[in-house]
Amino acid sequence: xxxxxxxxxxxxxxxxxxxxxxxxxxxxxxxxxxxxxxxxxxxxxxxxxxxxxxxxxxxxxxxxxxxxxxxxxxxxxxxxxxxxxxxxxxxxxxxxxxxxxxxxxxxxxxxxxxx
Amino acid sequence: xxxxxxxxxxxxxxxxxxxxxxxxxxxxxxxxxxxxxxxxxxxxxxxxxxxxxxxxxxxxxxxxxxxxxxxxxxxxxxxxxxxxxxxxxxxxxxxxxxxxxxxxxxxxxx
Numbered sequence: 480x481x482x483x484x485x486x487x488x489x490x491x492x493x494x495x496x497x498x499x500x501x502x503x504x505x506x507x508x509x510x511x512x513x514x515x516x517x518x519x520x521x522x523x524x525x526x527x528x529x530x531x532x533x534x535x536x537x538x539x540x541x542x543x544x545x546x547x548x549x550x551x552x553x554x555x556x557x558x559x560x561x562x563x564x565x566x567x568x569x570x571x572x573x574x575x576x577x578x579x580x581x582x583x584x585x586x587x588x589x590x591x592x593x594x
Numbered sequence: 595x596x597x598x599x600x601x602x603x604x605x606x607x608x609x610x611x612x613x614x615x616x617x618x619x620x621x622x623x624x625x626x627x628x629x630x631x632x633x634x635x636x637x638x639x640x641x642x643x644x645x646x647x648x649x650x651x652x653x654x655x656x657x658x659x660x661x662x663x664x665x666x667x668x669x670x671x672x673x674x675x676x677x678x679x680x681x682x683x684x685x686x687x688x689x690x691x692x693x694x695x696x697x698x699x700x701x702x703x704x
Contacts (some may be wrong), residue, residue, distance in 0.1 A: 485637075485638070490661055495625030512669075514694075519687075519696070521598075521600075521683050521697055522638070522683070522694045523629045523694070524691050524692055524693070527690055527691075534690060535690050535691065537691070538691070545597040545614065555664070568618050570637055570638075572637075579626065579689070579690055579691070579692065580625070580626040580645065580686075582628060582640035582643055583635030583640070583692070584640065585630075585638045585639070586637050587635065587636050587637045588637055
């Protein structure tokens, strides 16, 4: 498909385990964003890549969260030593231009549940 | 500190009537505003946007109004259709961050 693809769609992990969430952006999109959406809330910004460069990671809630985009396309969000408060939907978005004045195209998200 | 606020969690409108969704923001540095529509178990879908140099943008049945002095944004849907039933998020950007509201669930009653 031509849209943003995220995998897995659902992930259940035990507290303390590490998880890795994958995002395949739209081909050719320069910018890639990760968001965390808690139940009943809007998406909250986590981090932003322009190509392979992580230009902003100010939204990452702790040093247990790590994101990478080594070749400027696919991105992985890793959460180490997961906690129950990490349970949320993690959304990835991409946009064509390296600018925040462009619409972002979202994937369907990964719903993470920490037991 | 919620920089973008949608104070109405839900709204019900009769089919064919106008739906008005509201959004308030606190940061005067925001220069780009968007509305997204979200169905259950799907990611948000871009609907319409407006830059801070404009006060209105129209796309078919959807019109976004921006009142910078009041720091207020609204989305008008005319006429409303049952397929418009979804959660609507407003979003704003300043610098290199995006801020989303908490969403308004719109139900269009046939």
